[in-house]
Structure formats: structure tokens, C-alpha cells
Amino acid sequence: MSSPMHQDKRVDQAAVTDESLMAAHEKLIGKQPDEKAHYKLAPLALLFLFSGLIFFGGTYLGRFSGHFHPKVYNEYAMPPKAGEVAAAPAVDPIVLGKAVYAQVCASCHQPNGMGLPPAFPPLAASEWVASEERAIRIVLYGLEGPIKVKGVDYNGVMPAAGPGSGFNLSPEKIAAVLTYIRQEWGNTSGPVTAAKVAEIKGKEGNRAAMKVAELEKLP
Amino acid sequence: MTNVPTHAASAEVTPTDTHARGPLLLLIGSGLLWLVISGVLALITAIQLRTPGFMADCAWLTHGRAQALRESTFIYGWLANAGLAVALWVLGRLGGSPLRGLNWAVIGTLFWNTALAVGLVGIATGDMSGFAFLQLPRYVLPAMAIAYAAIAVPGVLAWIGRRNDTTFAAQWYAVAALFILPWILAAAQLVLLWLPVRGVVQAIAATWYAQAAWTLWLAPLALAGAYFVVPKTAGKLMPNYDFASLGFWTLMFLGAWTGGRHLIGGPVPAWIATMAVMAGSMLIFHYLVVFLNLRIATGSSGEAAKYIRFGLLAYILVGVLELYTSFRSAALGVQFTFLAVALEQLALYGAVSMLFFGAIHFLVPRITSRPWASAGLAAGHRVLVSIGIVVLLVALCAAGSTQAGLLADAKVSFGEITQRIGLPLLGVISAYLLLLAANLLLLVNFLQTALAFSGPSVQPQTLFRQPAALEGSAT
The missing domain is CATH 1.10.760.10 (Cytochrome c-like domain)
Structure with missing residues (x-):
């Protein structure tokens, strides 16, 4: 069922139907990596990478957040302790x-x-x-x-x-x-x-x- | 495997597509018209950067206003209309039934574009709000939020009434984009324009909106098209698709948190800028998943795939560069220079627009049941727009890196810096000329295709090859 129009460059042909596209990908989601008791490397690597990114982001945030204090503007500074009055800067x-x-x-x-x-x-x-x-x-x-x-x-x-x-x-x-x-x-x-x-x-x-x-x- | 359609729904073009012809063509047509208008405005602003006196006597087109007009027509004219057309079409196709409630979309489109036009006149006469990505005056914004929701109605109905229990990545991104814009637009105009918060919080809210509009609205719209067109044209299963949902939710949760990178060095609490690094680094996972899933685009054939490959490359690059510029030391050399403009253009033109071009190229023959009027115009647009974007980015980067070096030197005056970047700015002007010419080609091709009512009617069966079933779909 091929016609000359099928080679027409003005139309992009689709390779697969919508139904099979959805059905095939849905099956991928249900599949567990340990099916048949062997792990695939790519999903594990991705999970490790994701954990690594969370670790990096969390550590960076902990280090440079100034404890989320609204008055800390310098990422290296720590918030003032409760009751502590900020020392007036020495004036020459x-x-x-x-x-x-x-x-x-x-x-x-x-x-x-x-x-x-x-x-x-x-x-x-x-x-x-x-x-x-x-x-x-x-x-x-x-x-x-x-x-x-x-x-x-x-x-x-x-x-x-x-x-x-x-x-x-x-x-x-x-x-x-x-x-x-x-x-x-x-x-x-x-x-x-x-x-x-x-x-x-x-x-x-x-x-x-x-x-x-x-x-x-x-x- | 057989090529004979077993039932009507498995044919490549169904009443689902032709039913939505009018409303979708209206959206795409308005989008392309705004794109050309935005191109003219971009040319004016680029010339003004090099020749400040250009149009300076015309109050409506002084640089600040022309710049706001260009940005607003591009985002709310071109990207919004085109993105909605793509999202509605994807949801209709994957929902399995003809789109319902299309009258809402038509009325919404008319109101959206009318409100935008009124807002643009407002900007030109001095009512602009002054917030990036949200320059439109406040009196049109409520109407725009409601009009957007109205256009989204058919998409939401298609999602709720979908035939399949299963969902597909393209649907997630499309539905998310439909719901997110009315929310962020309503929230942002409330806290910035109607009941403005004061002081530093205002800057934080403004950057939150600008970032969310890109990461939570425009990027999902673009990905909705890509996640549908790429596997359709490649005919392969997407690798690592089981991570697609994690990639989606990473974007949804963290996308807007990267806005703090615009506030580095500003009078905001340190954690806001630090949060951008955290969110940006975790978003790398999203970009990686998109890359892994859609890398089968290398095996796709056709014009649409060529646009999409360009767009995907740009999209991944944006993710990496957004993280890089979130670090304070890197931001020192990027903020307030043309490098920041280059990154924005890479995102909005290189990534989102190219992905939209690809999706539109794929969908227009399907909703009109007609091939594109001219293969030459289509290829011409793709080649010109690709070259235009590359020239634009190279020129902006050249100007930006020169600026970054000289601005840090107190001995160099601002006027001298402006003179030194004269040559790159000439490149920017020529890039915008190329892009305008390219988009005119696309507009002509589109109008010829959409308005060719008298042309020979083509049976979908002769126009489109019957697609096969994807391997692994059999139960």
C-alpha cells in the first residue's frame, strides 16, 4: 500500500502507530530491573548518579546556606547567635x-x-x-x-x-x-x-x- | 506484522486530527504572525544597540519599550500560541478521541491575542511593568490568565477522558504546562502588580516567575512535542524510558528553584542564590534523562527530526550552562553582559522554538490532510533559522565575553566598551535579519498550506504511509 506521495518530502512519515507507541512504553515502566534476577547496569548507574547529585546539592546547600537566615547575605557567614548584638564596626x-x-x-x-x-x-x-x-x-x-x-x-x-x-x-x-x-x-x-x-x-x-x-x- | 489498518484509530490520520483543524491552525497562524512581528522588533532593538539614535525620536519604539515589545511578542505571542497548539494536538492524539470543547479554545485564542495586542499598545505608550518576562501592563493580565485556561480546556478534557488507562511522557509534560501557566501568571501578577510585595521580596518573586515561565511552562510544552514526535519518527522504543517519570518530577519540583542565580550579588539572603546551585545540579538528572530517552532522534528521518535534534542539543546545553552560571564565581563574568542574553536566546530560540518548529512541521500536514505547500520553503526555513540561531549565539557570546573582561576593569569607560563590541553587535543584527527572513518563509509556507482550500484534496491514505506497530507493544 505504497503510493508516490509516500516519498513526498513535504510530509514527514510516522514509523509507528500511537497505540503501539503507548503500549510498548507502558510495558517498559512496569518492568523491574531485577526481573529474572539480574540487574541491568544502566538503571543502577542512573540511580547512583541521581543519589550523587542529591548528595552534592544537599552538601553545597548545607555549606553555603547561612542556615537559611534571612539576614545572612554572605554565603560564607553564619547567622548571629540568639541574643547576640552585632558588634558595631570600629570607626577610624x-x-x-x-x-x-x-x-x-x-x-x-x-x-x-x-x-x-x-x-x-x-x-x-x-x-x-x-x-x-x-x-x-x-x-x-x-x-x-x-x-x-x-x-x-x-x-x-x-x-x-x-x-x-x-x-x-x-x-x-x-x-x-x-x-x-x-x-x-x-x-x-x-x-x-x-x-x-x-x-x-x-x-x-x-x-x-x-x-x-x-x-x-x-x- | 501487517500494514493493513485493523481499525480506524490506528491509521496515521484520523477524524481526531481533521476535527481540530480550525482551532489548531488559528493558534499556529497567530503564533507565526507574532513571531514575524517579534523578528522585526528584534531587528530594531539590535540596530539600536549599535546605533543608539535609530528610531530614538519615535516614543513608541525607544529601546526600552522596543525590547519589552520584542520579548512579550516572542513569549506570549509566538511561544504561547505555538506551544498550546502542540500540547492540544498531542493530548488529542494520545487521548484517542476527537478533542472536545474546541469552541473554548477558539474563543480563548481570540481573547488571548486581543489582550496581548492591547497590552503591547500599553507597553508602547509607557505602561510596561518593568519585570523581565512579565512586561505586559497589569490590566490585560487577568484576561490573559483566563484566556489561557480557556484554550487549555480541550486538552484537559482529552486528558480526563482518555481512552487508555496508560499515560505517556508527552502527555505529562503537556498537561503540566496547561495547568502551570495560569497558576504562575495569576500568582506573579498578584504579588508583583496588584498587591505588590515590598523591597527585596519583589525581586525574588520576579525572578521566580521568569524562571518558572521557562522551566515549568515553555520547556514542558517543547518536551511534550519532542516526546511524541521523536519516537513516532524514529520507530524505536525510548531507551531508559522507565526513568522518564523521575526526570519529569525532577523538573516539576526543582525547575523554579534555579531562579536564584539571577540574584547573585543582590541584597537577598545567601540561601536563595545557593538554592539555585542545589536545584541546578539535581536538574542535571532531568536533562540526562531527556537526553537518554530522546537520543533515538539520531535515527529519525525527515525535516521535523532535524529541527528536533537541534532543539534537543540546545536544551541539554541550557541545563548545563544554567548550572554553571549558578555558581557565584561564574556569574561574576556572565551577569549584566550579552552572555546572559545569549543563554536566554539559547533557551527560547535554540531549544523551545526549534522543538516547536519540529512539532509544527510534523503536525500541520496531519491536521490539514495536505502536504506542506513547498518543500523548498520548509527546507529553506530550517537551514536559515539554524544558521541564524548559531550566528546569533556566537555574536552574543563574542560581545558578552569582551564585555565581561572590560567591565571588570575600572580604567575602561563604558562608552569605550560599547565601541569595542561594535563588530559582534553587527553579527547580532545580521543574525536577526536571517531569522526574520527564515520566519517569513515559514509564514508564507504555512499560509499557503492552511489556506489552500481550492487545492487538490488528498486522501490521507495516499499521503501518509500506514505506520507499523512498535516492537514490544504486543501483549
């Missing part, structure tokens, strides 16, 4: 101080710390910066009235920057910015701690701007 006071200086101080004292006569005195090599007690008070409460720096008279008003002021800098930030200023532009004074700033703030309380006469009593 020089980096923080430089940022605060650029934000708060630099507009008057200039990025190079040279100030802008006649109102804004320099910080570089300033004897006032070298005194920790005086410098902390000036930043906390501001300064009013004339001041002599490196033999030159300046007269301006420095606003307060401490807690509660317009800038509302925390003791940590004040300590950082003073630490930065006291080692920059050739200054060689030591670092200022936040505890020292908080101590002076506790001693002085809330008060008006400092005067030069008050500061000169301090070391």
Missing part, C-alpha cells in the same frame, strides 16, 4: 573626623585649616588647638569675642557644635573631629576621647558660648 576617628570637619568646620576654618582673617582664626599650628581642655570647650559651646592666635587678633562668633546645639554633634563625633584636627596640617597633639568630651560636657552642663578670659584659666 581620622576618617570620621575628616568627614565631620568637611561638613561642619571647613566653611569657616577652610579645608586647609588656615582660617580666613579677620574673623576666622587658623587651626594649623594654633596654640588653642594644642590645649585639649580649651579645644573641647570651644567646639562644645562655641566662642564669642576677640581672640589672639599666633600673635594675630581675630574677632568673630563661633557657634556651638555640641549636643543640643544646631549641629548637635555627639561626644564621639566631637572627639573624632578634634583628633583629626590635632594631627592634621602639622599639628602633633594627641587624640581626644569621647569619654573626655562627655566628662567636660557633664562638668559644664548647658551654658552659653565660651569667652577667652574663661579659657585662659584652663591648662
Whole structure:
């Protein structure tokens, strides 16, 4: 029952009927590998491979899942323990101080710390910066009235920057910015701690701007 | 073994096929039309990548919109229509009775394509959603989910009312695809567009949908056709068929979990990206089973088998590459480059579309009872589309690997990178030209075949050789 059309390239011929296709494959599913008591190699190899893939996937997931914690973003990290407060990352006071200086101080004292006569005195090599007690008070409460720096008279008003002021800098930030200023532009004074700033703030309380006469009593 | 049909149902073409002619031709025809439209849009987007000023004055076709239009016409126009036609036909053939409820399919097809057209105008006028694979504006999506379910009705009825108690792998994949899209489309539009979840969860939901649309919807549609056509044309038992169901369920359980690979380096919990490696490595088993089962395609003859061999090779390759790019170190060089685009095109064009082309080539003469209008056009399409896909992938890989190297170098400016990949992008443009030409050939051939009502009517008995019974089927 062959006709010329059967060789027509425009039609793909089927080799088997649908019924036999389904019936033959159904029989394959029912067949157990140990029928007649001998195992076939391919099904066993496939099962071993599947188990191997499950093992690999499971191990990989266990190793790099971060215990499925929603706040673990790094696959090498472990979730924080219950009740554990994540330690605040250490902040370099020089980096923080430089940022605060650029934000708060630099507009008057200039990025190079040279100030802008006649109102804004320099910080570089300033004897006032070298005194920790005086410098902390000036930043906390501001300064009013004339001041002599490196033999030159300046007269301006420095606003307060401490807690509660317009800038509302925390003791940590004040300590950082003073630490930065006291080692920059050739200054060689030591670092200022936040505890020292908080101590002076506790001693002085809330008060008006400092005067030069008050500061000169301090070391 | 005899060649004389014992009863009507064992003939190669039965009323089962001719009964479904109209609805299936409508689906395939709409699909091919969208494919050509998508090809034009692909050409526009490819030219824009090389010449940014191209069509820049036309608000409807600026690059972002043209890209979304291309993707939406390709997935929801071409792949959806063609895949549904294949799935319905396979379920009808293997169900053993003529398809019932075909009116649902016709009305569903009209609504699906109308909603898609409205959605495309929405994208062009600025209503696109911005989620990959789900760019259509939300106001057409409920209609599309319902229309898809309506088109699926004949397939589900054929599955429920099947004559045989036994089932076949092609049926599993077809039925799964019919049920899965309405579910994922409804779920995704609910959590992304109607009641949007916030923050990182949104990105996770979007990648879940994009991955599920490919692994749980389009891949099963393509496999449904392949699992039917390959053994039919090869005339052999599929080796290791007893593992086919395990391969099927592996895909169903793990397919969507591989979406996390798109989120590597994003602000998502580490386990989501890690899960993609786990799922991807276990899916290797699925790809291996598909390869083992369908490797008899090497013995098939005919045009359809040639498409399917190409498609299967691409499909296996996609599985391996998806696993590879799930590893964080590999993703570093692939993410945000044309290599990622190449992988997507390998999946959607190289694998799914080629498997659809093969199935369509096999089924159209059976539902029309007519041979293809032209053997030359059919062969021309196959050759051009194969070359086009290969050129496209090579060009995208060349562009992508250049990008991957240069993007990691802070000293190279973005503009310079764009200039350096100018030549590969020219390759992409020529590939899309080839693909457009190829698909035009297919559209012409299809229209000539489908609309040749006045042509000589051919008796199925003279057109199709009576197939034999498969060895081992006798009880």
C-alpha cells in the first residue's frame, strides 16, 4: 500500500502507530530491573548518579546556606547567635573626623585649616588647638569675642557644635573631629576621647558660648 | 506484522486530527504572525544597540519599550500560541478521541491575542511593568490568565477522558504546562502588580516567575512535542524510558528553584542564590534523562527530526550552562553582559522554538490532510533559522565575553566598551535579519498550506504511509 506521495518530502512519515507507541512504553515502566534476577547496569548507574547529585546539592546547600537566615547575605557567614548584638564596626576617628570637619568646620576654618582673617582664626599650628581642655570647650559651646592666635587678633562668633546645639554633634563625633584636627596640617597633639568630651560636657552642663578670659584659666 | 489498518484509530490520520483543524491552525497562524512581528522588533532593538539614535525620536519604539515589545511578542505571542497548539494536538492524539470543547479554545485564542495586542499598545505608550518576562501592563493580565485556561480546556478534557488507562511522557509534560501557566501568571501578577510585595521580596518573586515561565511552562510544552514526535519518527522504543517519570518530577519540583542565580550579588539572603546551585545540579538528572530517552532522534528521518535534534542539543546545553552560571564565581563574568542574553536566546530560540518548529512541521500536514505547500520553503526555513540561531549565539557570546573582561576593569569607560563590541553587535543584527527572513518563509509556507482550500484534496491514505506497530507493544 505504497503510493508516490509516500516519498513526498513535504510530509514527514510516522514509523509507528500511537497505540503501539503507548503500549510498548507502558510495558517498559512496569518492568523491574531485577526481573529474572539480574540487574541491568544502566538503571543502577542512573540511580547512583541521581543519589550523587542529591548528595552534592544537599552538601553545597548545607555549606553555603547561612542556615537559611534571612539576614545572612554572605554565603560564607553564619547567622548571629540568639541574643547576640552585632558588634558595631570600629570607626577610624581620622576618617570620621575628616568627614565631620568637611561638613561642619571647613566653611569657616577652610579645608586647609588656615582660617580666613579677620574673623576666622587658623587651626594649623594654633596654640588653642594644642590645649585639649580649651579645644573641647570651644567646639562644645562655641566662642564669642576677640581672640589672639599666633600673635594675630581675630574677632568673630563661633557657634556651638555640641549636643543640643544646631549641629548637635555627639561626644564621639566631637572627639573624632578634634583628633583629626590635632594631627592634621602639622599639628602633633594627641587624640581626644569621647569619654573626655562627655566628662567636660557633664562638668559644664548647658551654658552659653565660651569667652577667652574663661579659657585662659584652663591648662 | 501487517500494514493493513485493523481499525480506524490506528491509521496515521484520523477524524481526531481533521476535527481540530480550525482551532489548531488559528493558534499556529497567530503564533507565526507574532513571531514575524517579534523578528522585526528584534531587528530594531539590535540596530539600536549599535546605533543608539535609530528610531530614538519615535516614543513608541525607544529601546526600552522596543525590547519589552520584542520579548512579550516572542513569549506570549509566538511561544504561547505555538506551544498550546502542540500540547492540544498531542493530548488529542494520545487521548484517542476527537478533542472536545474546541469552541473554548477558539474563543480563548481570540481573547488571548486581543489582550496581548492591547497590552503591547500599553507597553508602547509607557505602561510596561518593568519585570523581565512579565512586561505586559497589569490590566490585560487577568484576561490573559483566563484566556489561557480557556484554550487549555480541550486538552484537559482529552486528558480526563482518555481512552487508555496508560499515560505517556508527552502527555505529562503537556498537561503540566496547561495547568502551570495560569497558576504562575495569576500568582506573579498578584504579588508583583496588584498587591505588590515590598523591597527585596519583589525581586525574588520576579525572578521566580521568569524562571518558572521557562522551566515549568515553555520547556514542558517543547518536551511534550519532542516526546511524541521523536519516537513516532524514529520507530524505536525510548531507551531508559522507565526513568522518564523521575526526570519529569525532577523538573516539576526543582525547575523554579534555579531562579536564584539571577540574584547573585543582590541584597537577598545567601540561601536563595545557593538554592539555585542545589536545584541546578539535581536538574542535571532531568536533562540526562531527556537526553537518554530522546537520543533515538539520531535515527529519525525527515525535516521535523532535524529541527528536533537541534532543539534537543540546545536544551541539554541550557541545563548545563544554567548550572554553571549558578555558581557565584561564574556569574561574576556572565551577569549584566550579552552572555546572559545569549543563554536566554539559547533557551527560547535554540531549544523551545526549534522543538516547536519540529512539532509544527510534523503536525500541520496531519491536521490539514495536505502536504506542506513547498518543500523548498520548509527546507529553506530550517537551514536559515539554524544558521541564524548559531550566528546569533556566537555574536552574543563574542560581545558578552569582551564585555565581561572590560567591565571588570575600572580604567575602561563604558562608552569605550560599547565601541569595542561594535563588530559582534553587527553579527547580532545580521543574525536577526536571517531569522526574520527564515520566519517569513515559514509564514508564507504555512499560509499557503492552511489556506489552500481550492487545492487538490488528498486522501490521507495516499499521503501518509500506514505506520507499523512498535516492537514490544504486543501483549
